[in-house]
Amino acid sequence: MIPPGLMISAPASGTGKTTLMLGLLAAFRARGVEVQPFKGGPDYIDPAFHTAASGRASFNLDSWSMERARIDGLHGNAEGADLILAEGSMGLFDGVAIPGECGNGASADIAAMMGWPVVLVLDASGAAQSVAATALGFARMRDDVTLAGVVLNRVASPRHEALIRAGMASVGIDVLGVLPRRTDLELPERHLGLVQAGEQENLPELLAQAAEFVAEHVDLDALRAAARGGGQGAEVPSAVTPPGQRIALAQDNAFAFVYPHLLAGWRAAGAEVLPFSPLADEAPDPHADVCWIPGGYPELHAGRLSAATTYREGLRAFAETRPVHGECGGYMALGAGLVDKDGTRHEMAGLLGLETSFAKRKFHLGYRRATLAAPIPGAPAGALLRGHEFHYATIVEEPDTPLAVITDSNGLAVPETGTWRAMPGGGRVSGTFFHLIAGGTA
Structure with a gap:
């Protein structure tokens, strides 16, 4: 059986979705929950971090360059896991102008295809109730994409949190977690993205800190309960011709x-x-x-x-x-x-x-x-x-x-x-x- 899943996404890059993703993977792993990670889009750095945090190999799912049979086959790697978490690229709906094999490369394509609700990571700095308007727009953008709820990031104070929660309640959107401002968990970057997992000697310590931070500030039970999709095993993966024996x-x-x-x-x-x-x-x-x-x-x-x-x-x-x-x-x-x-x-x-x-x-x-x-x-x-x-x-x-x-x-x-x-x-x-x-x- 394939377990249910969630897409961890955001309105844009730089909102903290990778920190949340790694914290969730490590926190669930510490609880004994087997999580199969995926990466939406063509990023080749994040999967190594996912693997380190979850203990399971992470795979890319890309709607522009991959045909549906290949995506379904890769989905089959979740067989035997308890939960799927997929991390999106850039903003949830960001892709190219002209579709490719089965979409335009947006994370929303994969979420819709797999039936995974979206956990939207919102940078709450500099706004309060207005953050709910962003969430509402994302919830209504595509009929085939469901919003499970939001995780608020970079929240300044209890008062700030209360104001944002009031806005979310007014539009009927669940708050699954509230992450206060914290800079010591930010992973180092260079021009192509994160510094590679293999180059970070303190990665185990960073993952342990992220797990503790996320477990303290995110309702893991509610988040897991929001997962959907899954079902019977996926098709056999499309064959890949190796370059040699x-x-x-x-x-x-x-x-x-x-x-x-x-x-x-x-x-x-x-x-x-x-x-x-x-x-x-x-x-x-x-x-x-x-x-x-x-x-x-x-x-x-x-x-x-x-x-x-x-x-x-x-x-x-x-x-x-x-x-x-x-x-x-x-x-x-x-x-x-x-x-x-x-x-x-x-x-x-x-x-x-x-x-x-x-x-x-x-x-x-x-x-x-x-x-x-x-x-x-x-x-x-x-x-x-x-x-x-x-x-x-x-x-x-x-x-x-x-x-x-x-x-x-x-x-x-x-x-x-x-x-x-x-x-x-x-x-x-x-x-x-x-x-x-x-x-x-x-």
């Missing part, structure tokens, strides 16, 4: 951005994942038949990557005879050079001619639809892929053969096509600036 996967603080559903799908298809750490100067396993370098923060570790001779020489030797693919930061690391924010150029693997720079940042963000002009590991030429791009690198030079025709969510051409290069020994090196989420139809 034995996959050498770069995994460390420089290269950590790979979607959990892809790793799970590769393993479910019988592939073996062989992690290695470029930052520890490790080369890809010579017994692997493909190497995959995901995105991350190579710009923060460019000096170490440039000096990691075992890694670079091993990667070059591997690429001579076998396919190597990089996504975003991994693509940059396969290039000739990377200029850091201070203007210093660091030599990268040199398997592609790509030159990127963070000395002058340029914001790249959005869904991507790619039609491959050449194959990549796991997908033939002509395949349609869907993914998401999010980085601040300036492309100085991208001289190799274009890999794909790429458009954004509005169907407009994206100039960063990705590139590929054939190697003398029969290997092939390719890279894209987008992170793969799913294959699909035109």
Whole structure:
């Protein structure tokens, strides 16, 4: 059986929904409640925090890039849990203008699809009864989205709380929790979002504090009782074609951005994942038949990557005879050079001619639809892929053969096509600036 669930969302980013989500996961876990976490949208950082807080692997659910069968299949990972909590991205109704596979990427799409009521996190600073007007608007925005209640955040005093509660009572909206102002629980951030879970040595202490804070100020019983949806087990997940049978996967603080559903799908298809750490100067396993370098923060570790001779020489030797693919930061690391924010150029693997720079940042963000002009590991030429791009690198030079025709969510051409290069020994090196989420139809 699939348990009932809730979508934890908000009117906008920065309202405190991640702190609430992690506190709820850790608080329920401390009570012995098995909670299956999910992340709405293409965020690849939050699921690692969810997993640390809940003890269960968290998966992304994305209505723009995933077909319904894949979403239903991933929903099946909640089998055996007591409750589902999904954390939304940005604001509840925020998505792109033109829908994709089964929605526009908004968290509301997933909530409606799964039948999960929404717990709305409201930043109450600077307002009182007027906060209820925001909640009422969200409750009425879509007929297929139900509001379970609100959790008020950054409440200044008992008087402030009383005024907001009066407003909520007047419009018939339940208050499920009231969180007073507190700054010591805020997780550190950098330009792509939260600092990665693996980089935070005090994460267990932060999760314990968040659990205590949320348990004290949120009615956990009422919140759990508001969950809906669930029922019989979901369909078998849509198959994920792995890039190879034995996959050498770069995994460390420089290269950590790979979607959990892809790793799970590769393993479910019988592939073996062989992690290695470029930052520890490790080369890809010579017994692997493909190497995959995901995105991350190579710009923060460019000096170490440039000096990691075992890694670079091993990667070059591997690429001579076998396919190597990089996504975003991994693509940059396969290039000739990377200029850091201070203007210093660091030599990268040199398997592609790509030159990127963070000395002058340029914001790249959005869904991507790619039609491959050449194959990549796991997908033939002509395949349609869907993914998401999010980085601040300036492309100085991208001289190799274009890999794909790429458009954004509005169907407009994206100039960063990705590139590929054939190697003398029969290997092939390719890279894209987008992170793969799913294959699909035109």
